[in-house]
Amino acid sequence: MGKLTTILIKEMKDLLRDPKIVIGMIVVPLVMFPAMGAMFRTGIESAEGEIQLGVIDLDNQEFSKAFITALQNNPSVKLADLESQDTEDAIREAESAELKVFIVIPEGFTSDIEDVAGAEIEGYALVKGLGMSEVISTARVDEIIQRINRQLSEAVIEDQMPGVDPGNVINPITSRGYTIVQGKKVNVPPALIAGLISSQSFIVPVVLMVMILFVAQMAATSMATEKENKTLETLLTLPVSRLSILAGKMGGTAVVSLIAAVAYIIGFSYYMSAFQFDSGELPINLEEIGLSITPVGFILLGISIFMAVLAALSLAMILAVFTQDVRSAQSLVSFTIMPLVFPAMILVFADINSLPTALKYVLLVLPFSHPTIAASAVALKDYGLVLGGIAYLAVFTLVVLYIAARMFSTERVITAKITFGRKKAKPER
Amino acid sequence: MNEIEKGIRMTAIEVENLVKNYGSIEALRGISFAVGEGEIFGLIGPNGAGKTTALRVVSTLLEITSGTVKVFGFDVKEDPEEVRKKISYLPEEAGAYKNLSGKEYLNFMAQFYTEGRNVREMIETGILISGLEDRISDKVNTYSKGMTRKLLVARALMMEPPLAILDEPTSGLDVINSQEVRKIIKGFARKGSTVLLSSHNMLEVEFLSDRVALIGEGQILDSGSPAELKERYTAQNLEEVFMEAVAHG
Numbered sequence: 151m152g153k154l155t156t157i158l159i160k161e162m163k164d165l166l167r168d169p170k171i172v173i174g175m176i177v178v179p180l181v182m183f184p185a186m187g188a189m190f191r192t193g194i195e196s197a198e199g200e201i202q203l204g205v206i207d208l209d210n211q212e213f214s215k216a217f218i219t220a221l222q223n224n225p226s227v228k229l230a231d232l233e234s235q236d237t238e239d240a241i242r243e244a245e246s247a248e249l250k251v252f253i254v255i256p257e258g259f260t261s262d263i264e265d266v267a268g269a270e271i272e273g274y275a276l277v278k279g280l281g282m283s284e285v286i287s288t289a290r291v292d293e294i295i296q297r298i299n300r301q302l303s304e305a306v307i308e309d310q311m312p313g314v315d316p317g318n319v320i321n322p323i324t325s326r327g328y329t330i331v332q333g334k335k336v337n338v339p340p341a342l343i344a345g346l347i348s349s350q351s352f353i354v355p356v357v358l359m360v361m362i363l364f365v366a367q368m369a370a371t372s373m374a375t376e377k378e379n380k381t382l383e384t385l386l387t388l389p390v391s392r393l394s395i396l397a398g399k400m401g402g403t404a405v406v407s408l409i410a411a412v413a414y415i416i417g418f419s420y421y422m423s424a425f426q427f428d429s430g431e432l433p434i435n436l437e438e439i440g441l442s443i444t445p446v447g448f449i450l451l452g453i454s455i456f457m458a459v460l461a462a463l464s465l466a467m468i469l470a471v472f473t474q475d476v477r478s479a480q481s482l483v484s485f486t487i488m489p490l491v492f493p494a495m496i497l498v499f500a501d502i503n504s505l506p507t508a509l510k511y512v513l514l515v516l517p518f519s520h521p522t523i524a525a526s527a528v529a530l531k532d533y534g535l536v537l538g539g540i541a542y543l544a545v546f547t548l549v550v551l552y553i554a555a556r557m558f559s560t561e562r563v564i565t566a567k568i569t570f571g572r573k574k575a576k577p578e579r
Numbered sequence: 580m581n582e583i584e585k586g587i588r589m590t591a592i593e594v595e596n597l598v599k600n601y602g603s604i605e606a607l608r609g610i611s612f613a614v615g616e617g618e619i620f621g622l623i624g625p626n627g628a629g630k631t632t633a634l635r636v637v638s639t640l641l642e643i644t645s646g647t648v649k650v651f652g653f654d655v656k657e658d659p660e661e662v663r664k665k666i667s668y669l670p671e672e673a674g675a676y677k678n679l680s681g682k683e684y685l686n687f688m689a690q691f692y693t694e695g696r697n698v699r700e701m702i703e704t705g706i707l708i709s710g711l712e713d714r715i716s717d718k719v720n721t722y723s724k725g726m727t728r729k730l731l732v733a734r735a736l737m738m739e740p741p742l743a744i745l746d747e748p749t750s751g752l753d754v755i756n757s758q759e760v761r762k763i764i765k766g767f768a769r770k771g772s773t774v775l776l777s778s779h780n781m782l783e784v785e786f787l788s789d790r791v792a793l794i795g796e797g798q799i800l801d802s803g804s805p806a807e808l809k810e811r812y813t814a815q816n817l818e819e820v821f822m823e824a825v826a827h828g
Contacts, residue, residue: 156690160676167678167718380674384734387638387668388691391660561641565601 153390154398161372161402166409171371175364175410183417201290204232204244204252211260213269213302218255220298227294237274244276251275251291263302271295355498355522358455359491360414362518365407365459366466366487367480372403373470374479383564392558400463407459447528450536454524457543461517462487464550471557472566494519501526517546590649591616591742591773592637597646599632599797606632608797609646614775614790616741619768621788622777623817629797630777631671634746637775638668650742667740671747671777673731677720681711681730684719685737692738705737708763725756732760736767743767745776749783761787781817791817793824800824 165171203221207214221227230247234240237254244252254272262269273291304316311319327339376382385395443451466483473479493516502510502523513519520539527535557563592614599607607629614620622630635641636648639659647654653661675684685705689698706715709729711722719727728751735743748764749757764787768774778784784791785805792802801808801824805817812823 153691156687160679160687163683164676164678379677380670380672381676383635383638383640383670384668384673384731386640387663387666388688389660389664390691564635564640 154394154401157390157395157398158401158405161399162405164375165368165372165402165406171368171406171410175368176413179410179414179417181417183414184420187421187423200226200228201251201294202228202230202247202249203291204230204240204247204249206232206234206240206252206254208235208257209255209259213260213263214255216305217259217271217298217302220301221294224294224297226290237272241274241276244274249276253291253295263306266306355494355525357411357415358458358518358521359495360418361407361411361455361459362462362491363484363487364410364414365404366462366483368407368410369400369403369463369466370470370473370479370483371476372399373467374473374476377470377473378475386563392563393555396467396555396558400460400467404459404463443528444531446533447531447536450533450540451521451524451528454521454536454540454543457540457547458518458521461543461547461550464547464554467554468550468557471563474567490516491518494522497522497526514542517543589615591618591651592620592775593647593649594633594637595647597633597636597648598644599629599636599641600644606797607636610792610794610797610799611646612792612799612802614773616773617768617771618789619764619774619776619787621784621791622775622794623779623781623784623791623821624777624794625779628794630779630794631746632797633794634668634744634775634777638666638744639663640668665741666744667735667738667742668744669731669735669746669748671750675719675722675727675730675734678718680718681709681715681722682706684730685709685715685734688734689738692740701737704739705733707733708736709733710759724751725753728752729756729760732763736763739767739770739772742773742775745774747778747780748776749778749780757783781821785817793821795821795825 205218205221207218218229222229230249230252232240232243232247232252234243240252240254252274254274256270256272259269259271261267273295275291300320303320307314307316307319327341329336329338329340376385386392388395465487469482469486470479473482493513496505496509496513497519502513502519505513513523520543524536524539527533527539557566590613592612594613595611596609597607597611598605598609610629610633612620622633624630632641636643637650637655639655639662643656647656649655650662651665653665655662675681676687679687682702685702686698689701689705693701706712709715709726709732711726711730711733714722714726719730722730728749732745732748735745743764745764749760752760761783764774764776774787776784776787788805790802790804791808793800793808801811801820803811808817808820809815812820814820814823
């Protein structure tokens with residue numbers, strides 16, 4: 151077994167046996183996120199089930215009866231007749247019947263509709279908490295009333311304006327949206343295309359941010375642990391090149407970070423899936439409008455992400471060299487890497503070319519923006535921008551790697567020191 | 580064979596006018612000493628005298644400000660990788676990988692020095708030296724301080740390096756464990772290996788070393804065999820020798 155492989159395997163073993171890493175970075179995302187998602191889903195589903203709705207009909211005329219019939223015909227409403235004749239009694243009755251929502255149809259409801267004088271109903275929500283299910287139940291009652299409202303409007307229009315399409319009276323203007331993508335006219339509104347692209351361009355920056363932060367934290371932990379546990383000096387006097395030590399540590403860290411990032415992404419996607427509901431079939435697909443990513447695009451995107459991860463690893467190693475313990479290393483890495491990674495999140499909401507010039511150049515200078523820029527650029531087949539980003543990242547990575555290698559081949563790996571809030575220690579003699 | 584070649588054959592370590600500065604602090608102020616092959620050479624002096632810095636320079640961890648240091652003829656500045664093939668360094672405050680078992684730790688280290696069946700033999704030697712047969716499969720984080728130190732001593736000696744550099748080898752050990760480790764080091768040197776060690780425990784160094792150098796404030800105050808030094812200063816032990824050397828120095 152090569153010496154590099156020996157270090158790499160040791161590194162993986164050491165990290166994967168650390169309960170803080172295994173529980174905090176692998177088990178928690180795999181268990182916590184899906185569990186949270188399941189809880190949300192349960193809350194939403196319970197709110198989405200049949201709604202128990204109490205009704206007090208003080209009008210008892212044609213339209214109030216029609217309204218109640220419409221509610222009865224709604225499959226997601228279970229109607230409960232309340233006998234109370236005023237609101238105070240109704241609240242007590244609703245509470246004892248454990249109803250969350252009840253409505254009161256006041257006297258004169260039918261005549262107000264007939265006179266087109268604007269009829270009113272009163273809705274009461276008995277909120278016991280501010281949970282998701284309370285909010286959703288109330289919103290769903292509103293939605294049902296809106297639907298009945300439209301039915302009633304249509305009935306009135308049909309009655310008073312025979313031969314006229316009630317839809318045209320309710321909505322006299324309808325808009326039809328078209329989008330021009332790369333010179334092609336697509337019969338869908340831009341919002342829909344933006345939604346489709348964002349699902350693609352959202353994943354890359356989020357995944358990348360998670361990966362880079364994981365990689366950087368793990369690399370810093372691995373390096374600082376050597377210092378904290380006083381194993382670094384021994385390691386550096388072994389008959390193995392310093393570059394192999396650096397490469398072995400980086401490789402082992404990268405593999406474990408990748409496992410942690412995959413765990414995080416799997417857990418997070420389970421969590422997110424709790425909020426996704428059937429949206430029906432999409433009227434377009436990205437391939438037809440030339441926004442799909444080709445195999446070449448995927449390769450370029452992969453190279454860009456790989457370069458960014460390598461840069462993060464090297465940067466974290468350099469930073470960790472200056473610290474004496476794991477906690478300081480993790481703090482220093484977070485303070486340094488976060489400002490380099492976080493601005494790229496802007497690109498989830500805006501294209502690089504639509505940003506103000508100064509901001510655009512700031513993002514282009516930050517190394518970790520480039521994979522995110524590449525994610526939308528490969529969809530638009532703007533390979534020049536992607537290759538430029540890769541070239542920049544390669545130069546940045548080489549410089550950082552060179553500095554890391556230099557630090558490892560000199561005494562600075564032992565003597566470099568940044569102290570947090572403490573007086574600089576005197577060097578040991 | 581000319582004089583230089585003869586010197587290389589016979590000398591394991593050659594330190595000449597070694598100066599080491601940390602910024603404006605002078606840790607070593609032009610020290611010189613030589614250690615012959617198969618010799619146990621001890622650096623003694625109080626805390627902060629420069630012992631650890633000297634050992635770290637010989638171990639290729641620290642860079643030289645001026646002067647030269649050669650290990651078996653290889654310059655630590657020019658050929659650090661060759662030097663590392665000849666040495667095994669035990670730092671004073673060393674630790675082992677806590678999430679590995681004692682055996683896994685020895686296995687990891689052995690793979691840098693040999694391969695195949697020899698790795699297993701080297702591990703067996705390490706286990707024997709450590710005296711941790713019953714606990715060798717347990718994780719290092721379950722070991723006491725003494726057990727960890729014995730594991731580290733075993734790691735440093737199991738590969739029978741031409742030169743073992745031991746910084747305070749019995750640091751943190753109780754009397755019984757300290758004696759055991761001293762015996763292990765003595766036995767190791769009898770096989771022909773060279774040992775450079777440091778300690779502030781002068782009685783320990785007197786027991787172990789063929790020759791010693793007294794070091795104080797980054798300078799070598801005197802050197803010789805313990806017997807020579809005791810005679811020179813008409814002292815009972817090295818502690819008295821050191822006090823006299825400081826008073827005269």
